[in-house]
Amino acid sequence: MLTINNLHARVEEKTILKGLNLEIKPGEVHAIMGPNGAGKSTMGFVLSGRDGYEVEQGGATLDGNDLLDMEPEDRARAGLFLAFQYPVEIPGVSNLEFMKAAVDASLESRGEEPMSSAAFLKKAKEACAQVNLPLAFLKRGVNEGFSGGEKKRNEIMQMILMEPKLAILDESDSGLDIDALKVVADGVNSQRSADRSFIVVTHYQRLLDYIKPDFVHVLSDGKIVKSGDASLAKELEAEGYAWLEGYDIEENSEASA
């Protein structure tokens, strides 16, 4: 599914990813943990093709296709989904309209007919209910006036509608109370299947109580320094990140948040 090979990338003049390797097979859930500034968000942005993130060396393929050579929209159409840590507002564009345009864009790129409005509305209502948002949210502007938790749930709703092959959840748990956290986790768990994979980026172990990962990786200073199964997350929770060799809190804090 996804192969990341010796990936180096920088933002402006600062190199953030310094030789990242990761192999994800269909159906697997990988958790990426690590201190602030380790490059967790950068990884998601580099893979999804955000402007300003420059690849210095290495590569990444999705189902054998060179991901880094594609336009951001083509990566999305190929099945890559990024749930944003800080979802942006688009005033005046309703959630429904936005999501239909998104789903239709993928359908059209595969030469398929766009969905009928009625069929899409039905799906959207189901997804909306699944993340426990009132139906009125479909009519509201994208993230317009949403609380932090509502924005995160809205991202999961979009994920459900997009039906991606690989979903990267960038700190989808940050700022959530325990109920909202469960809603997000339930949304993700409902989408787990043999051919869909997830990268769950999180700072805290808490989310992993609800989304059980197959693998846990610790990202520090731009590369994976330790990998293990779900028990590694527990260890990190107990010991923190201070044990990481060469990790300097002062230097790295918030640099790539």
Place this chain on the structure above:
Amino acid sequence: MSEQIEQALNREYEAGFVSDIASDTFAPGLDEDVIRRISAIKDEPEWMLDWRLKAFRTWQKMEEPDWAHIGYDKIDYQAISYYSAPKSMADKPKSLDEVDPELLRTYEKLGIPLVEQQMLAGVAVDAVFDSVSVVTTFREKLAEAGVIFCPISEAIKEYPELVKKYLGRVVPQHDNYFAALNCAVFTDGSFVYIPKGTRCPMELSTYFRINELNTGQFERTLIIADEGSHVSYLEGCTAPQRDENQLHAAVVELVALDDAEIKYSTVQNWYPGDENGKGGIYNFVTKRGVCHTNAKISWTQVETGSAVTWKYPSCVLKGDNSIGEFYSVALTRGAQQADTGTKMIHLGKNTKSTIISKGISAGKSNNSYRGLVQMHSTAEDARNFTQCDSLLIGDKCGAHTFPYVESSNPTAIVEHEATTSKVSDDQMFLCQQRGMDPEKAVSMIVNGFCKEVFKELPMEFAVEAGKLLEISLEGSVG
């Protein structure tokens, strides 16, 4: 990202073709003789010629205004031709069958079929080509309801009492430089009269097309809604793509008598010139309506064309409880300049006005909102709400706001809100990450920004306006 936006904006102008139609066109130049010739061709009564000449003398004493936030080469008024008409109009056609097929094809290309059977149900059209009205559809059907919808040149002859009573009463001859010029040389335009208590059975619309080289277009529109009547009117405008600038100086007067309502919508898409500012229409327009007791006038405009736009559709809220509204989307790109807004003059008690202005600037264009809200001492408990939002695309354009508020009545309430925002890289990336290409993303973001105004447009035209915006924005992203 902003480079993408640039590309999308530099798309070609779709209505830029020239129609090959034989025309009778005056040699460039303006003097009293030219005005006499226009009046003679139109077979006008003496009073009309006198009115024109008076306006011309007034205009000669006036100076071109320079207070707007626009810059353009000085207009040489002697280099413009003040009359041009398709040759086939010499013997005015009695029906569509007699209209030059090339003319009909021109309008068809613009997406405005003039053959009634093919038309949008419920929309009557007056088509004005250069200086003359080509055809007005559905006239018989409207006449059944007592509605008069005809070229103004015809109204001058057939309904002189109505024209004399109202022409120049809302926008006086000396109002401003361009209005005075229009009074002297206007050639055609639409005339509408809705009788007492009548709801006009269909949408009325006028399409203006400038075709001939070096001509100006000076149309004049007069709409009178008698007591308790209701009408919705739309105008659309296009012009061929030419290297020379062309002048368009129109005057629109609306009269809403007691309890009447007029909804006036404009989709303006004159040729904007190329990306370096070569060519394009200079659009200097005066639009004003007067509301009598309990009457309402609503202006909605979508302005995407013209090299220079100078336009302030206004309401004089003369009667008690009258309502004025102004909803505007103005999009500028390339080297376009727009200075547009409104005036709300509150004279009556309990008068209300709403102003929603959305300016979108891209390329290296300049987009200004200029508005005046005036509460006179007689305007007890009058209210105004103004919301003025600017959206910037890229970093070479400008958005400016010039709000003027004058209140002479302590019970009047005036509110003003203004915002400026950018199409952000974050918004673009969110859309792209969800699989949309950059052009779709920009057009969706901009359409969302304009939503409050689009919902005021008649349904058919809201779709048209959305598409027009999409076309105008195509290539603005890259």
